[in-house]
Amino acid sequence: MRKFAIVTDSASDLNRAAIERFDIRVVPLHIVADGHDYRDGVDIQIDEYLDLLREVKELPQTSQPAPADFVETYRTLVDEGYTDILSIHIARELSSTIETPRFLAKQMPAGVRIEVIDSYSATVGQGAMVLEAAAIAEAGGTMDEAIERVLAIRDTAKIHFIPDNLSNLVKGGRATRAQHLATSILNVKVVIEVGERGCIEVAHKAKGLRNAIAFMVRQLTRRSQELGELTYYKLHTRSPKAIKMLEKPLETNELNGVCGGIATIGPCIATHVGEGAVGLLSYPSALHSPLLDGVDMFLKADI
Numbered sequence: 001m002r003k004f005a006i007v008t009d010s011a012s013d014l015n016r017a018a019i020e021r022f023d024i025r026v027v028p029l030h031i032v033a034d035g036h037d038y039r040d041g042v043d044i045q046i047d048e049y050l051d052l053l054r055e056v057k058e059l060p061q062t063s064q065p066a067p068a069d070f071v072e073t074y075r076t077l078v079d080e081g082y083t084d085i086l087s088i089h090i091a092r093e094l095s096s097t098i099e100t101p102r103f104l105a106k107q108m109p110a111g112v113r114i115e116v117i118d119s120y121s122a123t124v125g126q127g128a129m130v131l132e133a134a135a136i137a138e139a140g141g142t143m144d145e146a147i148e149r150v151l152a153i154r155d156t157a158k159i160h161f162i163p164d165n166l167s168n169l170v171k172g173g174r175a176t177r178a179q180h181l182a183t184s185i186l187n188v189k190v191v192i193e194v195g196e197r198g199c200i201e202v203a204h205k206a207k208g209l210r211n212a213i214a215f216m217v218r219q220l221t222r223r224s225q226e227l228g229e230l231t232y233y234k235l236h237t238r239s240p241k242a243i244k245m246l247e248k249p250l251e252t253n254e255l256n257g258v259c260g261g262i263a264t265i266g267p268c269i270a271t272h273v274g275e276g277a278v279g280l281l282s283y284p285s286a287l288h289s290p291l292l293d294g295v296d297m298f299l300k301a302d303i
Helices: 016-021 046-055 067-079 099-105 123-138 143-156 167-171 177-186 209-227 240-250 267-273
Strands: 005-009 025-027 030-033 036-039 061-063 084-089 113-118 158-162 188-194 200-207 230-236 257-264 278-284
Touching (some): 005 123, 061 267, 084 143, 113 143, 123 158, 123 230, 123 257, 123 278, 158 209, 188 209, 209 230, 209 240, 230 240, 240 278
Parallel strands (some): 005 025, 005 084, 084 113
Antiparallel strands (some): 158 278, 188 200
């Protein structure tokens, strides 16, 4: 048995194959759409959900996992013999999900240690931390080694993304109607940055998608020059046009980076960014485990 277990929530957007390969325990968030309560990744999958988003009249509501689901997950791990559990979750700035693990960690019996980490991120950023920790567990490392790696990634990882429009962010209270109206009329694309502690911030406004993508790639290139070689992932919500438009800018010789693949933003975060979003996650390659190379790591949608 490995020295420690890993728990996360479904906002990490991990592929089922990776979850099973590294024995990661995923507690699902909930989505209420048209009166139906769906467990993210259990009752509804990303392609089906993106179709649903096109049809619903009101923006679905996302909510944290049921506390009983966390209790059951931790109890099962303790029954399996684990005394060390690393629990990595969506940023507190984006969801109150982490509060239940924090509470339960203080209620564990003597001899059971649960360490709870706020990823200050979500989707592929959160998922990368979970997977890098899982790779350390797979290699026989300790939970303290995994915590050190996760915190190093958290301090250096960056997500930029471009929503197709701001409609869902407005409905969710993360952008104003004035911003939405202005960007729609003027064909302005907004580059969003997952900033300090997981806050959503506007990093740049550009005329058209191509210019917004060019800015996003310039930021990636600048980071690679400052931090050294980066591992990066393209992320999207069923946006083939935008994914294609990333290819040429990323071929620049000034970029010191290795692409880990294409990932799909999962249902909970897709609720807020909408269909047609595109982005980039990056973190130093020195923090990336070779055990993850070739692993189908994140969700994928048909594009």
